[in-house]
Amino acid sequence: MRSKFLNACAVLAVAAILSPSRASAQADFSGHWAPLFHEDNPERLPGPELGDYLGIPLSDAGRLRADSYDADRISVVQEYQCRPHAGDYMMRGLSNMRVDAVRDPVTSRVVAYHLRMGFQEMERTIWLDGRPRPSANAPYTWSGFSVGTWQDNVMNVYTTHLKENYIRRNGIPASDKRTFTEHWVRHGNYLTVQTVITDPVILTEPLVRSQTWVLDPTQTMGRDICETVPEVPKAADVVPNHLPGTNPFLTEVADWYGLPAGATRGGANTMYPEYRKTMPKPANPPPAMCMRYCNCGMNGAGCALQ
Amino acid sequence: MMWTQRGPERTALLAAVVLAGAVVAVARAQQPPALETLQVQHNVYAIFGGGGNVTVQIGDDGVLLVDSGTTASVEAIVAEVRKLSKRPIRFLINTHLHADHTGGNVALARAATDPLEPLNIIGHTRVLSRMTAALPAFKPGETTGGAERLRGLPIDEYFTASKDMRFNGEAVVLYHEANAHTDGDSFVLFRGSDVVSAGDIFTPGGYPFIDIANGGTVQGEIAALNHLLQLTVPGHTEEGGTYVVPGHGRICDEADVVEFRDMIVIVRDRVRDMINKKMTLDQIKAARPTRDYDPQYVTPTSFVKADQFVESVYRGLTR
Numbered sequence: 001m002r003s004k005f006l007n008a009c010a011v012l013a014v015a016a017i018l019s020p021s022r023a024s025a026q027a028d029f030s031g032h033w034a035p036l037f038h039e040d041n042p043e044r045l046p047g048p049e050l051g052d053y054l055g056i057p058l059s060d061a062g063r064l065r066a067d068s069y070d071a072d073r074i075s076v077v078q079e080y081q082c083r084p085h086a087g088d089y090m091m092r093g094l095s096n097m098r099v100d101a102v103r104d105p106v107t108s109r110v111v112a113y114h115l116r117m118g119f120q121e122m123e124r125t126i127w128l129d130g131r132p133r134p135s136a137n138a139p140y141t142w143s144g145f146s147v148g149t150w151q152d153n154v155m156n157v158y159t160t161h162l163k164e165n166y167i168r169r170n171g172i173p174a175s176d177k178r179t180f181t182e183h184w185v186r187h188g189n190y191l192t193v194q195t196v197i198t199d200p201v202i203l204t205e206p207l208v209r210s211q212t213w214v215l216d217p218t219q220t221m222g223r224d225i226c227e228t229v230p231e232v233p234k235a236a237d238v239v240p241n242h243l244p245g246t247n248p249f250l251t252e253v254a255d256w257y258g259l260p261a262g263a264t265r266g267g268a269n270t271m272y273p274e275y276r277k278t279m280p281k282p283a284n285p286p287p288a289m290c291m292r293y294c295n296c297g298m299n300g301a302g303c304a305l306q
Numbered sequence: 307m308m309w310t311q312r313g314p315e316r317t318a319l320l321a322a323v324v325l326a327g328a329v330v331a332v333a334r335a336q337q338p339p340a341l342e343t344l345q346v347q348h349n350v351y352a353i354f355g356g357g358g359n360v361t362v363q364i365g366d367d368g369v370l371l372v373d374s375g376t377t378a379s380v381e382a383i384v385a386e387v388r389k390l391s392k393r394p395i396r397f398l399i400n401t402h403l404h405a406d407h408t409g410g411n412v413a414l415a416r417a418a419t420d421p422l423e424p425l426n427i428i429g430h431t432r433v434l435s436r437m438t439a440a441l442p443a444f445k446p447g448e449t450t451g452g453a454e455r456l457r458g459l460p461i462d463e464y465f466t467a468s469k470d471m472r473f474n475g476e477a478v479v480l481y482h483e484a485n486a487h488t489d490g491d492s493f494v495l496f497r498g499s500d501v502v503s504a505g506d507i508f509t510p511g512g513y514p515f516i517d518i519a520n521g522g523t524v525q526g527e528i529a530a531l532n533h534l535l536q537l538t539v540p541g542h543t544e545e546g547g548t549y550v551v552p553g554h555g556r557i558c559d560e561a562d563v564v565e566f567r568d569m570i571v572i573v574r575d576r577v578r579d580m581i582n583k584k585m586t587l588d589q590i591k592a593a594r595p596t597r598d599y600d601p602q603y604v605t606p607t608s609f610v611k612a613d614q615f616v617e618s619v620y621r622g623l624t625r
Contacts, residue, residue, distance in 0.1 A: 064598035079564045084543045120543055137344055137354045137556045141545055164565045175602050201601040236532045239571040243579050
């Protein structure tokens with residue numbers, strides 16, 4: 001009887017040692033990560049074409065805001081010059097990333113992940129200690145307030161308190177009423193972050209995008225110091241914008257790529273396969289050979305714009 | 307199951323539910339407003355929920371308030387102030403004349419009974435003029451009660467472009483912003499704490515109330531916001547640094563002011579273009595020049611609706 005009891009205890013002890021604890025089942029995201037641009041390359045590296053709203057479930061309000069955008073704004077309005085991406089876009093922009101685990105000094109439990117991006121020295125913290133969100137009257141930030149929870153080895157993150165920013169870098173705005181959810185998944189040396197943005201002002205349904213990173217232990221994060229300067233003289237009350245119906249650049253993307261103009265205007269109805277049944281024909285046929293962004297490498301090197 | 311019954315039982319139940327709802331509604335109306343106090347930066351705080359936002363600066367010299375909320379909430383506001391400081395309230399600055407920012411003036415003035423630590427109420431002279439004009443006229447033969455009439459008015463007025471003072475160890479600078487949301491608006495810069503109290507010139511989350519009847523104009527509003535952008539200096543990554551307490555809404559910084567300013571400029575440009583095309587006010591309203599901003603700036607409880615904002619822009623451009 002006694003030996004059976006001891007054997008049972010021994011089996012339990014071995015099982016306890018061999019089975020992963022709750023903490024060790026959680027993925028470790030710390031390290032240097034380099035973004036991979038096999039997804040949405042033209043949008044993310046050289047930058048999106050003006051008027052390219054493809055794949056965005058834009059609301060009518062969001063579309064008019066985007067149509068009104070004049071790219072001069074980011075140079076003429078000095079306060080825009082050194083703005084970083086917001087927390088949702090920073091995971092997508094052209095920037096390397098360092099992730100540091102913040103640990104409780106006593107238990108060694110990871111209480112937060114701190115992110116630093118190369119572009120504009122963006123920083124972001126994802127809290128894992130269950131702390132409450134700030135008041136709605138507290139300041140909003142570019143990175144917002146992110147709280148993560150574990151679902152097996154997936155880190156689910158929900159972010160609020162975001163400043164106005166952009167959904168796409170061609171003038172599609174992102175309002176300060178938006179929130180976003182992320183799902184962080186690590187597969188060996190690869191990291192995939194799926195982002196789901198909900199914006200009741202700009203979008204009619206959640207926008208789902210994903211980004212993939214590769215671990216790069218040799219990566220060194222430098223400084224990216226930005227200083228605003230007046231680049232062109234302007235009157236104080238000038239904010240470059242296109243009046244409704246006057247933006248001359250909105251058809252370029254359809255013309256250049258041989259796309260139906262209606263599809264480039266975005267909207268949830270253009271995002272799903274059923275749209276092909278009603279999609280109009282393009283005004284111009286698609287070019288016989290690649291004409292734009294054909295050999296784009298890192299930082300836009302080799303882009304053949306014609 | 308009960309809701310499927312017919313007859314007197316159901317009628318009685320419905321009446322009870324309606325009565326209970328009415329009682330709850332009355333009780334809620336009688337409850338003091340739920341206020342929230344947040345530290346903005348250093349020794350400057352903001353109280354939310356008592357009408358317009360109230361900015362509080364504390365220190366050894368006493369308490370300085372920017373705006374006094376509504377009459378109904380002043381007691382709760384003072385209770386919040388007392389959680390921060392037991393020192394006397396020595397200064398009250400009115401950013402403008404509206405009752406949700408000056409409603410507590412009289413009660414605060416009545417409470418300041420120590421002549422050695424008096425309450426000075428400061429505002430631009432236009433605020434004093436308009437608040438005085440709104441007082442009831444003296445009756446024929448009435449010769450007393452003048453002091454009581456003056457109680458709560460910003461008689462410590464200024465008529466210059468700016469006014470400065472030092473209180474609680476930091477420079478406090480008032481700037482008159484002419485013909486913006488009204489003709490008597492003031493920004494209050496706490497230079498040491500690096501905080502600006504902006505009053506209703508800046509109302510993130512809602513269109514500005516450009517009070518044409520009290521001297522407001524859209525061009526003055528834009529000019530004032532541009533001045534606010536000069537007063538604010540952002541911190542690292544273009545956020546934080548100088549914080550701004552708006553007249554209504556959350557604590558902000560320069561980037562938030564930029565978005566608000568840009569919205570007004572863009573709407574101004576659209577309305578001006580329509581005026582140049584000889585469109586009438588009704589036609590401009592029907593064209594909905596704010597339709598892309600409405601989901602962000604208009605809610606069911608908004609004080610300023612889209613048409614009202616468009617009309618104020620139109621009036622400012624055609625006067």
